[in-house]
Amino acid sequence: MRAAAYDSFADDNSRLQVRDVPDPKVGPGQVLIEVRAAGVNPVDWKVMTGGLDGMMDAVFPVIPGWDVAGVVRAVGPDTPEFGPGDEVMSYARKDVVGAGTFAQYVAVSADHVARRPASLDWHQAGGLPLAGMTAQRALDRLDVGPDDVLLVHAASGGVGSFAVQIGRDRGVRVIGTASEKNHDYLRELGAEPVSYGDGLVGRVKELAPEGVTALADFAGGQLDTTLAVLRPGGRHVSVADNTVDEHGGHWIWVRPSGAKLADLAAMADRGALKVEVAGTYPLDEVGAAFDASRGGHTRGKLVITP
Known part of the structure; x- marks a missing residue:
């Protein structure tokens, strides 16, 4: 072959x-x-x-x-x-x-x-499969639900866009970081967009004055921002920064699973995942x-x- x-x-x-x-x-x-x-x-x-x-x-x-x-x-x-x-x-x-x-x-x-x-x-x-299941595992590890405010770093990327959709399907309020050219795209997915870069903490606090309850980092290099916007007791995970374990978070690595992938397939077939x-x-x-x-x-x- x-x-x-x-x-x-x-x-x-x-x-x-x-x-x-x-x-x-x-x-x-x-x-x-x-x-x-x-x-x-x-x-x-x-x-x-x-x-x-x-x-x-x-x-x-x-x-x-x-x-x-x-x-x-x-x-x-x-x-x-x-x-x-x-x-x-x-x-x-x-x-x-x-x-x-x-x-x-x-x-x-x-x-x-x-x-x-x-x-x-x-x-x-x-x-x-890989990107969708990475997002799925991140949100499973965060155990997010309707009472959560979730911030997704790199929300318009391959993994982040799936995390936005999975979060919205679970009734979560989702804030997503992205460049301004992708803000309309995030709105279409159901997220509230914010621009990344200098001043990000302040922009997130404008949308969620008390901070976010959960955070998924799909970019790396965001630990200081993560800790600054999390509410006390908030949960956070990263796929790109293995030091989060030292700061109360979890470094995740997705596992192959036909059953978990079938759950994403079902989401797609009912129109909840693009x-x-x-x-x-x-x-x-x-x-x-x-x-x-x-x-x-x-x-x-x-x-x-x-």
Whole structure:
């Protein structure tokens, strides 16, 4: 099969090539997915730099990508949940960095797979799993409900936009930071927008004079602001700053789960969750997709289309 892959870590795209690699083997409890779309996430190019080498082993050549939407083509032994022809999606992270989703095929544990919702096209479904489930886990960890005022850092980004929608679906009042060009977008999602940068604390306090009860940081570098706007007893989480554990917060890392992904699929099918796709790229342009992601100002999801 064809795949984007690299043989060693690098700080740029110089080692990334599209090549022929062996087809995946399909073990017990696994499904073989023909990839129709695979979302790009910052972790993909951060892994390529060796950024997770202290946490996860790498088996070269590494095929990047942890998101996938596609069609089941085969199942391994004792996998009654799915069959050939099923349209599915998955957050397909494995225990080691290796056989990812920027390829024609990927083998994934059936426990990590959910059926594609009818309301999402392939590109949207391919962009949902990692970012959507990260937002979902953040709000689960915060245990937010109708009595909460939630501040979302980087609310117009891939993860933040999902957090806004999940929060609103749970009856939460949501304030979201973003550049002014994305304020109308946040209003459409149901958030009250504020501009990030100098003076952010004051702008948040204008909207929530007593402070916010919960905060989700999807940007990093926001700890001082977080602590300044939280009410006493407020809860906070971050996906980007592992020092929050030292300040009463929680550093979170999303886990693959077909059941949790199915909950997001159900949200999409009842019109409570939208997926904005910012751009699509063929395998030959994975490097360009990484460059766009590195820019840090993409609204919505970037998607690879093998």
